[in-house]
Amino acid sequence: MGRPVLFYHLRQPQTQSQLLQVPGCQHFNKIASSVDQPWLAQLEDNAVDVAIIELANLSQQDYVDIANSELMADIEFIFLSEGKPNPNLDKLMATGAGYHFRQPYDMTLIDDTLQDFAQDLVVNSGKRNQPFSSELDQYGLLVGSSRAMHKLYRTVRKVAVTDSNVLIIGESGAGKELVANTIHLASDRVNEPFIAINCGALSPELVDSELFGHVKGAFTGAHREHAGVFEQAEGGTLFLDEVTEMPLEHQVKLLRVLENNEYRQVGSPQVKKANVRIVAATNRDPSMAIENGHFREDLYFRLAHFPIRVPPLRDRGNDISGLAQHFLAYRNSAEKLSKTFSDDALALIQQQKWPGNVRELKHAIERAYILADNVIDVSHINISSLEPSSDQTEDDVQIPTGMRLDELEKVAIYQALEQSDGNKNDTAKQLGISVKTLYNKLSKYEDQTSSED
Ligand SMILES: Nc1ncnc2c1ncn2[C@@H]1O[C@H](COP(=O)(O)OP(=O)(O)OP(=O)(O)O)[C@@H](O)[C@H]1O
Numbered sequence: 001m002g003r004p005v006l007f008y009h010l011r012q013p014q015t016q017s018q019l020l021q022v023p024g025c026q027h028f029n030k031i032a033s034s035v036d037q038p039w040l041a042q043l044e045d046n047a048v049d050v051a052i053i054e055l056a057n058l059s060q061q062d063y064v065d066i067a068n069s070e071l072m073a074d075i076e077f078i079f080l081s082e083g084k085p086n087p088n089l090d091k092l093m094a095t096g097a098g099y100h101f102r103q104p105y106d107m108t109l110i111d112d113t114l115q116d117f118a119q120d121l122v123v124n125s126g127k128r129n130q131p132f133s134s135e136l137d138q139y140g141l142l143v144g145s146s147r148a149m150h151k152l153y154r155t156v157r158k159v160a161v162t163d164s165n166v167l168i169i170g171e172s173g174a175g176k177e178l179v180a181n182t183i184h185l186a187s188d189r190v191n192e193p194f195i196a197i198n199c200g201a202l203s204p205e206l207v208d209s210e211l212f213g214h215v216k217g218a219f220t221g222a223h224r225e226h227a228g229v230f231e232q233a234e235g236g237t238l239f240l241d242e243v244t245e246m247p248l249e250h251q252v253k254l255l256r257v258l259e260n261n262e263y264r265q266v267g268s269p270q271v272k273k274a275n276v277r278i279v280a281a282t283n284r285d286p287s288m289a290i291e292n293g294h295f296r297e298d299l300y301f302r303l304a305h306f307p308i309r310v311p312p313l314r315d316r317g318n319d320i321s322g323l324a325q326h327f328l329a330y331r332n333s334a335e336k337l338s339k340t341f342s343d344d345a346l347a348l349i350q351q352q353k354w355p356g357n358v359r360e361l362k363h364a365i366e367r368a369y370i371l372a373d374n375v376i377d378v379s380h381i382n383i384s385s386l387e388p389s390s391d392q393t394e395d396d397v398q399i400p401t402g403m404r405l406d407e408l409e410k411v412a413i414y415q416a417l418e419q420s421d422g423n424k425n426d427t428a429k430q431l432g433i434s435v436k437t438l439y440n441k442l443s444k445y446e447d448q449t450s451s452e453d
Pocket residue numbers: 141142143144170171172173174175176177178179241242281283358359362422446
């Protein structure tokens with residue numbers, strides 16, 4: 001089992017000698033930055049676990065390049081700066097980039113951070129790179145053995161024990177709700193409710209009532225008292241999914257309650273106190289969403305005490321085929337069958353970019369499982385990102401004779417969801433059902449698979 005690798009790019013010789021003496025540093029093989037290449041390129045060339053970077057004289061574009069680098073998902077970063085206000089660095093930190101220490105550097109704190117990383121990295125280093133394993137590492141509800149996932153596990157573990165609000169940022173289907181659920185499970189609130197709402201699906205007329213509840217007779221049709229999500233989640237965690245899809249005028253309602261933890265049921269003069277931890281999620285880039293008027297900046301600051309970035313599936317290496325085998329194994333165990341992948345099918349799965357992330361992969365496996373008799377082959381794998389050939393479109397599903405109607409419905413729903421890039425409103429429209437019905441069906445499928453998990 002090799003030692004984890006620490007890369008350091010330090011500008012002042014004094015900082016370097018202090019750093020190299022701290023005990024936490026002794027757990028690592030160390031690589032010093034060379035002057036021949038920019039440090040970002042050096043990180044790309046080495047299998048680095050932790051990078052300590054002293055920032056100076058960077059352009060705005062440099063910061064954008066760092067934030068967009070795939071390395072952000074894999075490497076634990078400690079940034080050092082002289083401490084002047086730096087909006088570019090603030091933006092980078094808001095993406096969940098890692099730690100930032102300002103001059104004068106507190107070597108004890110840096111040491112603690114290194115010790116912490118070393119402990120986690122040594123525990124997990126023997127488990128990396130298990131190609132094609134169907135026994136991927138797991139943390140809470142999350143499955144995956146890649147470096148990117150281990151970095152995520154460490155962040156989730158740390159934030160779970162605090163009571164900070166969290167903003168989870170990640171592409172559609174990358175596992176944001178699973179991260180939110182895992183935070184709840186690893187927190188002190190675990191025995192209290194976890195309530196999830198999709199902010200994009202709240203009906204404009206009922207938003208107050210959905211959030212804060214109403215008393216009997218508050219409006220026409222309010223035949224009985226209704227508890228809003230803040231009350232339902234009391235003592236526990238409230239997950240605000242797709243928070244940037246909420247109209248701005250509704251976002252202000254959330255802001256108010258986050259500011260003073262108080263709310264009122266519709267039709268009631270009584271103020272209630274909320275004891276709820278908020279975990280929100282978005283698949284938009286928060287700074288872009290603020291710029292484009294999708295996200296109130298003040299709400300962003302309230303929510304993003306702790307931003308967490310969920311890596312897209314394409315940055316998770318062998319987890320792609322590992323997850324495919326994981327889903328297949330659990331499906332086999334539920335059905336008491338032993339279907340397998342052909343080598344070509346597994347290779348195709350591993351090569352794909354999966355723009356719909358784990359959800360798209362999971363649905364593709366589910367669909368292939370239903371369509372294949374024993375061996376899942378390339379022909380059973382529907383990859384929405386591939387161009388359909390001219391005489392066969394993605395709509396031409398080969399339906400095996402005797403396929404059950406409920407399974408047929410499931411295939412149709414998954415396919416529509418993939419075609420609409422995971423957008424549930426568009427999917428529901430396409431299928432001619434209400435968004436609520438779609439949610440109910442998807443949550444039924446989730447329950448089926450999680451009882452298998
Ligand atoms: N690491 C993982 N291990 C196992 N299953 C996963 C993982 N990540 C996601 N999934 C599965 O992928 C599906 C999508 O996950 P989830 O709903 O958490 O994604 P999301 O990012 O919240 O999606 P959306 O942006 O549409 O809200 C779920 O079925 C979930 O169980």
